Amino acid sequence: MNLLTETLAAIQPVDAALLDKAQARLDNKTKPLGSLGRLEEFARRFAAIRGDLAPDTSRKVIYTFAGDHGVVEEGVSAFPKEVTPQMVLNFLRGGAGVNVLARHVGAEVRVVDVGVDFEFAPEPGLIIRKVARGTRNFTKGPAMTREEAVAAVRVGIELAREAREEGVAMVGTGEMGIGNTTPSSAIISVFSGKPAAEVTHRGTGINDAALANKIRVIEEGVMLNEPDRHDPLDVLATVGGLEIAGIAGLVLGCAANRIPVVIDGFISTAGALIATELHPHVREYIFAAHESVEIGHRFMLEHIGAEPILDLRMRLGEGTGAALAMSLIEAGVKVLKEMATFDEAGVAEQNM
Amino acid sequence: MNLLTETLAAIQPVDAALLDKAQARLDNKTKPLGSLGRLEEFARRFAAIRGDLAPDTSRKVIYTFAGDHGVVEEGVSAFPKEVTPQMVLNFLRGGAGVNVLARHVGAEVRVVDVGVDFEFAPEPGLIIRKVARGTRNFTKGPAMTREEAVAAVRVGIELAREAREEGVAMVGTGEMGIGNTTPSSAIISVFSGKPAAEVTHRGTGINDAALANKIRVIEEGVMLNEPDRHDPLDVLATVGGLEIAGIAGLVLGCAANRIPVVIDGFISTAGALIATELHPHVREYIFAAHESVEIGHRFMLEHIGAEPILDLRMRLGEGTGAALAMSLIEAGVKVLKEMATFDEAGVAEQNM
Numbered sequence: 001m002n003l004l005t006e007t008l009a010a011i012q013p014v015d016a017a018l019l020d021k022a023q024a025r026l027d028n029k030t031k032p033l034g035s036l037g038r039l040e041e042f043a044r045r046f047a048a049i050r051g052d053l054a055p056d057t058s059r060k061v062i063y064t065f066a067g068d069h070g071v072v073e074e075g076v077s078a079f080p081k082e083v084t085p086q087m088v089l090n091f092l093r094g095g096a097g098v099n100v101l102a103r104h105v106g107a108e109v110r111v112v113d114v115g116v117d118f119e120f121a122p123e124p125g126l127i128i129r130k131v132a133r134g135t136r137n138f139t140k141g142p143a144m145t146r147e148e149a150v151a152a153v154r155v156g157i158e159l160a161r162e163a164r165e166e167g168v169a170m171v172g173t174g175e176m177g178i179g180n181t182t183p184s185s186a187i188i189s190v191f192s193g194k195p196a197a198e199v200t201h202r203g204t205g206i207n208d209a210a211l212a213n214k215i216r217v218i219e220e221g222v223m224l225n226e227p228d229r230h231d232p233l234d235v236l237a238t239v240g241g242l243e244i245a246g247i248a249g250l251v252l253g254c255a256a257n258r259i260p261v262v263i264d265g266f267i268s269t270a271g272a273l274i275a276t277e278l279h280p281h282v283r284e285y286i287f288a289a290h291e292s293v294e295i296g297h298r299f300m301l302e303h304i305g306a307e308p309i310l311d312l313r314m315r316l317g318e319g320t321g322a323a324l325a326m327s328l329i330e331a332g333v334k335v336l337k338e339m340a341t342f343d344e345a346g347v348a349e350q351n352m
Numbered sequence: 353m354n355l356l357t358e359t360l361a362a363i364q365p366v367d368a369a370l371l372d373k374a375q376a377r378l379d380n381k382t383k384p385l386g387s388l389g390r391l392e393e394f395a396r397r398f399a400a401i402r403g404d405l406a407p408d409t410s411r412k413v414i415y416t417f418a419g420d421h422g423v424v425e426e427g428v429s430a431f432p433k434e435v436t437p438q439m440v441l442n443f444l445r446g447g448a449g450v451n452v453l454a455r456h457v458g459a460e461v462r463v464v465d466v467g468v469d470f471e472f473a474p475e476p477g478l479i480i481r482k483v484a485r486g487t488r489n490f491t492k493g494p495a496m497t498r499e500e501a502v503a504a505v506r507v508g509i510e511l512a513r514e515a516r517e518e519g520v521a522m523v524g525t526g527e528m529g530i531g532n533t534t535p536s537s538a539i540i541s542v543f544s545g546k547p548a549a550e551v552t553h554r555g556t557g558i559n560d561a562a563l564a565n566k567i568r569v570i571e572e573g574v575m576l577n578e579p580d581r582h583d584p585l586d587v588l589a590t591v592g593g594l595e596i597a598g599i600a601g602l603v604l605g606c607a608a609n610r611i612p613v614v615i616d617g618f619i620s621t622a623g624a625l626i627a628t629e630l631h632p633h634v635r636e637y638i639f640a641a642h643e644s645v646e647i648g649h650r651f652m653l654e655h656i657g658a659e660p661i662l663d664l665r666m667r668l669g670e671g672t673g674a675a676l677a678m679s680l681i682e683a684g685v686k687v688l689k690e691m692a693t694f695d696e697a698g699v700a701e702q703n704m
Contacts, residue, residue: 030442031449032430032556036672037645037665078384078702086699090382095692097383103690104683204384205702293389311663312680313389320388324683328664331456331676338455340447347438350430350557 004150004249007157010256014284018048022336025053029339030347038309042287042332046170049260049285054337055169057330060107062172062319063159063250064091064098067115067152067242068134069179070143071221076182076214078204084178085118091176091318092125098174098318105327107172109319112159114152115177115242129155131242135183138221142238143183149237149245156249157256164257171254171261172289172326173268174319175243179203181294184270186218186239188296190227191273191303195219199296204315232277240274247271252278255285262329264322265292265315269300276304289325290314356502356601359509362608366636370400374688377405381691382699390661394639394684398522401612401637406689407521409682412459414524414671415511415602416443416450419467419504419594420486421531422495423573428534428566430556436530437470443528443670444477450526450670457679459524461671464511466504467529467594481507483594487535490573494590495535496597501589504597505604512605523606523613524641524678525620526671527595533646536622538570538591540648542579543625543655547571551648556667584629592626599623604630607637614681616674617644617667621652628656641677642666 022044027033034040047053066088072081090096091111094103102109112127113120117134120126131151135143144152163171181203188199196218202211218239225238236245247263248271254261255275263272263286276282288306291297293315301308309325342349374396379385386392399405418440424433442448443463446455454461464479465472469486472478483503487495496504515523533555540551548570554563570591577590588597599615600623606613607627615624615638628634640658643649645667653660661677694701 029449030439030447031668035556035666035668036449037667039664039666080700083700086697087382090692090697090699093692093697095382095690095697097381097388097687097691100686100690101683104679104686204387309664312391312661314387314391315389316383316387324680327456327679328676331453334452334456335449338447338452339449340442340445345438345442345445345447347442348432348435 003154003157007252007256008279011279011281013281014048018051019044022047022053026336028341030342030345032350036335039332039335042329043336046260046329046333047336049258051258055333057169057333059168060170060326061163061168062098062102062107062109062174062322063112064109064174064176064319065112065114065243065246066176068117069177069183069241070135070137071139071182071217072179073137074139074217075210076217077179078206079178081178084116084176087176088113088116092123096318097316097320098323101320101323105323107323107326112246114155114246135241138225138239139217142225143240144237146233146237149233149240152242152245153249156246157253160250160253160257160259163259168259170326171259172319172322173247173250173261173263174322175247175267175317177241177243180241180243180267182214182218183239183241183244184267185296186221187235187270187273188300189218189222190229190235192299194299199299201294232274236274244271248274251275251282251286255282260287261285262287262289262322262326264289264319265317266294266297267317269297273300273304287325287329289321355506355509359604359608360631363631363633365633366400370403371396374399374405378688380693382694382697384702388687391684391687394681395688398612398681398685399688401610403610407685409521409685411520412522412678413515413520414450414454414459414461414526414674415464416461416526416528416671417464417466417595417598418528420469421529421535421593422487422489423491423534423569424531425489426491426569427562428569429531430558431530433530436468436528439528440465440468444475448670449668449672450675453672453675457675459675459678464598466507466598487593490577490591491569494577495592496589498585498589501585501592501597504594505601508598508601509605512602512609512611515611516609520611522678523611524671524674525599525602525613525615526674527599527619527669529593529595532593532595532619534566534570535591535593535596536619537648538573539587539622539625540652541570541574542581542587544651546651551651553646584626588626596623600626603627603634603638607634612639613637614639614641614674614678616641616671617669618646618649619669621649625652625656639677639681641673
């Protein structure tokens, strides 16, 4: 538990004076006050998190955590479980959605095997930090032990620390795990107190009967395991997932290391929710990439207090939304760094 | 009138069979069906417009049209009129918002002087095609003669033709013209039949008294000039602007030359609205970059039938929203071109 405790202790609120200084600089740029809207918010927050009014944005990394889910045997997904390792290999070959979008925005993708039920040969781009070969079926007992959950959180924390040492300027989260919208819906159901039916959607595209079954599975899992909503690690261990735990750790680690972290969609937000429940100031380091089609996502974002950047009706995960949002955040930072001031450009200022 | 007539005659509907073929390719990619949401729409439409299922996206150009407005003497803007040429010079030096964002997404900015009340020396990046030194005050008579309006439309058409000859793959629109939200609100007021107060906002940031005055100015201009809503060139000439006319022409020219055109915010959309009123199939070539803070914008987009890509509460114009949206459209096209299929990646397909 030591690393987790140390990490939580290291998380500080973002410096409000720096937020003001960054905004003052933006206000001198050749544009009407506030007219770049949320780009100004991104710039201000990024600068304050980094403690630098002209922050570098060149090194951007997306960590795509992969894990399997015992609950898949209950028929909750449209895809067979074998797709988790198959997609990991697709990521490593550069053919998946997240690879295409990360290349487009100049980000690197690193795949983290934190819990896939398959033995991968080591290869570049793959970080093997397997805690278990998938979770257990949470309709029969807890998905993980508390120790397993903490071990997976620690993987994320360690990756954030390594990112800081490498000089990574911005981190994105992503995930791959057949069945992982089910634990994500279970997590938001527990924290929000809302019935499973209100926070459960079709995942990768199941039909009506399968959706009814998925809701039943979540209800059963929550009823059986009685997760304690005041103990986020208990929620994570009983109805969560290994990749969700890894993301929670990455988000905590980014906050502790002052790295802006861009959370992708529904499953990543479940991980971020665990992190913000563990420490309230974590939310100040989070950028929510986009609004997912998954109906539980909106509740999670409200819980975290994050406003999504994009709404392109995406529901792929992997880090695809994070990649696109990272580029928009970088655009905001470039406004702060590169735009001319009224003085520099010899442009007259606003007179009302 | 010849070039305009020829251009209108050349505009064809986008090939529906190609839209289907592009979607079929997207459906074989390693992702749940439809899970990349609007990125798939962008890819499908871009491919069909270009007539190429693996279209190039490398050459992207934003045309920022600049013009002055006689109506500024009525006190409708928070900035003095001199800011129009000052900002043109800022564009040429690369210090404005559109320069920063265009560089970020790999697009080129070309500034078109179609009606600035200032004589620029020729320099790279500046296209001098001045039709008049600004419009006239539309509260005293028409803003332009019909001939002036058509001449400015022709500038845009010619630029689109040159873009096609150069191999430009995607065009963005932008504008600079102190006072130009006033003619834009007048245009949407005429086409929608809504009172000026419902479609008029604060532009670059005027106060309450100035907003009331701006609404009065628009009402007076519309009452005096009686623009014929069934004659888009009459609306453009009587209450429009030279940069709005240039954008209308660019949009028409892009449609005629099968170049996807990304319209920026409120003023650009006023230009696009004139174009779609001149030819109904034009809308199939348009991508709406973002939802502007200007309240009349939503009505315009509904009129055109375009769904905005971004909503970042921006209201700067220049082509800033277009720059960001062009990168998202390009991301969609790369999904179509670069993602692996299920077969290529050896990934099992969906079973429901």
